[in-house]
Amino acid sequence: MGSADHSSIDGSTRAGSLTGVLLISRVLGLCRDVVLAMLLGAGPASDALRAALKIPSMIRDLLAEGSISSAFIPAYEQQKVDGGDEAAHRFSRAVLTLLLIGTSAVAIALWLSASFWMQWLAPGLENPALGVKLFIELLPFLLLVPLLAVLRGLLLANDRNRSAAASQALQNAVLVTVGVIMWNTSVGVEEAASGWIRAFLGGAVAALVLLAISGFKTHPMPVPTMRIRVAGIGRFSADLSIQLLSGSVVYLNSMIAIHFASSIGTGAITHLDNAFRFHFLPIALIGVALGTIAGVDASRLVARQQSRVLAMRIGRNLRNALFIAGPAAVGLSILAEPLLRLLLQHGKYSASDTDGTISVLRVFCLAIPLACLCPALIRTSMAMGHRWLLICSSGVALAVNWTLLTALEGQWGVPGLAFASVISTLASWAILEAGLRRRLALPRMRSSAALGNTLVTLAVAASTITVSMLCNWGISDSFTADLSTLLIGIPLGMVVTVITGRQLCAIETQALVRLIRAASSVLRRS
Numbered sequence: 001m002g003s004a005d006h007s008s009i010d011g012s013t014r015a016g017s018l019t020g021v022l023l024i025s026r027v028l029g030l031c032r033d034v035v036l037a038m039l040l041g042a043g044p045a046s047d048a049l050r051a052a053l054k055i056p057s058m059i060r061d062l063l064a065e066g067s068i069s070s071a072f073i074p075a076y077e078q079q080k081v082d083g084g085d086e087a088a089h090r091f092s093r094a095v096l097t098l099l100l101i102g103t104s105a106v107a108i109a110l111w112l113s114a115s116f117w118m119q120w121l122a123p124g125l126e127n128p129a130l131g132v133k134l135f136i137e138l139l140p141f142l143l144l145v146p147l148l149a150v151l152r153g154l155l156l157a158n159d160r161n162r163s164a165a166a167s168q169a170l171q172n173a174v175l176v177t178v179g180v181i182m183w184n185t186s187v188g189v190e191e192a193a194s195g196w197i198r199a200f201l202g203g204a205v206a207a208l209v210l211l212a213i214s215g216f217k218t219h220p221m222p223v224p225t226m227r228i229r230v231a232g233i234g235r236f237s238a239d240l241s242i243q244l245l246s247g248s249v250v251y252l253n254s255m256i257a258i259h260f261a262s263s264i265g266t267g268a269i270t271h272l273d274n275a276f277r278f279h280f281l282p283i284a285l286i287g288v289a290l291g292t293i294a295g296v297d298a299s300r301l302v303a304r305q306q307s308r309v310l311a312m313r314i315g316r317n318l319r320n321a322l323f324i325a326g327p328a329a330v331g332l333s334i335l336a337e338p339l340l341r342l343l344l345q346h347g348k349y350s351a352s353d354t355d356g357t358i359s360v361l362r363v364f365c366l367a368i369p370l371a372c373l374c375p376a377l378i379r380t381s382m383a384m385g386h387r388w389l390l391i392c393s394s395g396v397a398l399a400v401n402w403t404l405l406t407a408l409e410g411q412w413g414v415p416g417l418a419f420a421s422v423i424s425t426l427a428s429w430a431i432l433e434a435g436l437r438r439r440l441a442l443p444r445m446r447s448s449a450a451l452g453n454t455l456v457t458l459a460v461a462a463s464t465i466t467v468s469m470l471c472n473w474g475i476s477d478s479f480t481a482d483l484s485t486l487l488i489g490i491p492l493g494m495v496v497t498v499i500t501g502r503q504l505c506a507i508e509t510q511a512l513v514r515l516i517r518a519a520s521s522v523l524r525r526s
Contacts, residue, residue, distance in 0.1 A: 042270040043266065118132050122261075272418070278339070290317050311443070323453055323506065327496075331460055363415045374432060498512060
């Protein structure tokens with residue numbers, strides 16, 4: 001089936017295939033976080049490593065996992081329509097060259113001013129010298145990001161969603177393997193932190209090789225070229241600039257939070273970072289998966305000038321995301337305690353560290369439903385060329401976050417930092433939703449559908465709380481009780497969502513079932 005035909009397949013099924021691979025990647029990511037917590041705990045070395053990783057990881061996430069697909073795919077699809085595969089290949093080569101120039105310049109600038117950036121990002125680090133050292137060691141990774149970004153964008157444009165997402169899973173697998181080896185050899189914390197950076201670089205190389213192999217049969221391998229000024233590059237540059245601004249809101253808010261967290265005390269950065277990663281799990285599996293499909297569909301439908309079909313498809317995508325995200329947010333909040341105790345409370349990560357992370361995660365959970373809507377809104381706006389809408393939403397979100405953090409002055413501790421991020425997400429979503437509705441006739445959610453979503457979420461909350469209480473009352477061993485709560489509570493929550501949704505005749509229930517089936521199929525084959 002050609003790529004033009006893939007968009008006719010139900011979006012939830014396509015998103016489910018992507019969710020399956022993302023789930024593997026995120027589970028490996030959780031294993032990565034568990035191993036890192038065991039190695040470094042929440043001490044000075046952990047804070048230094050997490051601060052050093054923040055800027056390069058943000059650039060990777062924005063280019064290789066987010067902005068590149070939103071900016072690359074619309075222009076790439078337009079080149080295929082206007083000039084065929086040859087024009088699209090010229091465009092991909094020009095994009096690769098442009099990104100290589102940009103990331104090389106950024107890497108040199110960061111290397112020359114590494115001390116300044118680490119001092120700005122985390123002024124309260126207990127071991128700032130280690131943070132600078134780790135930051136410099138990681139900078140070569142930026143030279144790999146353009147290759148990762150373009151190859152992933154090409155795979156997504158050719159509906160190779162699983163192959164595009166598998167690269168991150170491989171990098172996480174490398175980190176977990178190296179981390180376990182270091183744990184068994186009992187290396188020192190600073191040596192372990194440096195070893196983690198080297199494993200990160202090695203995993204990136206492995207991911208690049210996997211992407212190149214996956215795309216070998218679907219498109220020619222792009223190589224740098226001296227001919228940058230080709231058709232489509234102007235649109236790509238403009239779209240990428242705006243998408244970097246809008247897509248960086250979450251990461252910039254995270255960096256701002258780290259800046260304030262470093263002054264709260266040792267361990268605050270680690271607690272914040274771990275909580276952020278766990279809250280992003282449902283956002284990735286629901287919002288990013290559905291948003292990626294929405295972006296691809298929007299690019300194709302805009303190129304074909306099918307605005308009515310676009311409105312219907314994006315509206316359905318948003319309803320599906322909200323229907324799934326509400327129960328997921330409530331379930332994660334209720335299961336936060338057994339989940340984090342079971343996964344993080346090992347090695348050097350103490351019970352007090354776990355308790356601190358739990359309180360932050362529960363605040364972050366408030367943002368999950370709206371955060372799951374933002375990827376589709378952002379990518380649809382980009383495909384339609386509404387750049388000023390993205391600039392406005394990004395600017396307001398950053399201003400709200402900075403204002404709240406400055407006003408609080410650390411009075412609410414690390415949970416206060418998470419609360420500011422939640423309000424920032426709310427502001428960003430409100431502007432994106434209102435702005436896109438002015439330009440696209442999205443169907444409005446009926447009051448009966450909103451009530452149905454609320455009832456489904458309440459049913460999941462009731463079932464999850466019941467399971468948690470019964471396991472804690474009936475099982476004396478805390479490890480067994482936590483494990484039983486998760487093994488029963490998570491699948492029960494999905495079953496309750498489906499059953500309650502069907503009883504309420506919610507059409508989104510079928511989308512959830514298709515998504516689960518597609519994801520399960522990927523997991524079985526994997």
